[in-house]
Amino acid sequence: MSKKEYKVKTIKLPHKITIELGNGNGSGAITMGEMEGLTRDSQAYSAMSCLGSMILAHACSGIKVKSPEYIEGITAAMDMIENCYS
Numbered sequence: 001m002s003k004k005e006y007k008v009k010t011i012k013l014p015h016k017i018t019i020e021l022g023n024g025n026g027s028g029a030i031t032m033g034e035m036e037g038l039t040r041d042s043q044a045y046s047a048m049s050c051l052g053s054m055i056l057a058h059a060c061s062g063i064k065v066k067s068p069e070y071i072e073g074i075t076a077a078m079d080m081i082e083n084c085y086s
Helices: 043-060 068-085
Strands: 009-013 017-021 028-032
Touching: 017 043, 028 043, 043 068
Parallel strands: none
Antiparallel strands: 009 017, 017 028
């Protein structure tokens, strides 16, 4: 019986976002450095968490999250969150 080799693909994006994708099986994790310092019960934290979940889902489904257009969208969304909750 052979063991499957597990490979993780790491994607680094602006805004201190790091995505780790599994073997192409739809698994992954995201870290968003911009969430540091936010309290878990704040609206800003909730909004950033939702944005992170969407980015991770897009990356897991194969959307090109490193494209300039996608990064521009992330930046706009983060700016909106900051403007609404700061």
